[in-house]
Amino acid sequence: MNKHNLIIAALLCITSFSGVAKQDDLLQEVKISAASQEADIKNNQMVFNGPVEVTQGSIRILADELRASSKEDGGGRILVAIGKPATYSQIMEDGRPASASAEEIRYELSNRTLTLIGNATLEQDGSQVKGNMIRYNIAEQRLIAESKGNDRVITIIQPENYQESSQEERKDPEPKPDPIPTQLPEIEQEKQ
Incomplete structure (x- = not known):
């Protein structure tokens, strides 16, 4: 696999901040749409200038700029989406949407590890965490949120009945049966 493909392969590993992300998403192709692209293949770096849209299955990232880099040994691959704000969204395995936004x-x-920096928000089922910086370790499912100065970390947790009702709204309604005819159809009789 060449260096360019290693960086693109890194995009295949994008996952959500929840342990129940759609597994099908990671099997889909990655599509990056940008106004322009620069590649420094020798140094394993790519920059996509925006607006930038990255899609893979239900995963969608919108940014003003996307930077992708990796080290020679493949151990240090990093994706950085920058915007005012940059956004991330995905539909989870249970059909619930999850989203994140931050300046980076x-x-x-x-x-x-997913790190949101600058006006960071993480949201799922109406519940959300806001702060200056939110770091989420996907494998360990550990979240750290921090703010700076007099700002506070804000966490809003919706009651379970909100989550259940919003999930029911997403389900397709059952198909309605055909209406019962109010008139009998005319029967043609054979002429003899």
Whole structure:
């Protein structure tokens, strides 16, 4: 696999901040749409200038700029989406949407860590965490949120009945049966 493909392969490993992300997403092709692209193949770096849209299955990242880099040994692959804000969204295995936004969304593949920096928000089922920095280790399912100065970390947790009702709204309604005819059809009789 050449260096360019290693960077693109890194995008295949994008996952959500929940342990129940759709597994099918990771089997889908990665599509990057950008206004322009620069590649420094010798140094394993690519920059996509925006607006940038990355899609893979239900995963969608929108940014003003996307930087992808990896070290020679393949152990240090990093994706950085930058925007005002950059956004990340995905449909989870149970059909629930999850999203994140920040001025910088950084995904370190070697330690499976998603870091949101600057006006960071993480949301699922109406519940959310907001702070200056949110770090989520996907493998360990550990979240750390921090703020700076007098700002506070804000966590909003929706009651279970909100989550259940919003999940029911996403289900397709059962098909309605055909209406019962109010008139009998005319029967043609054979002429003899």
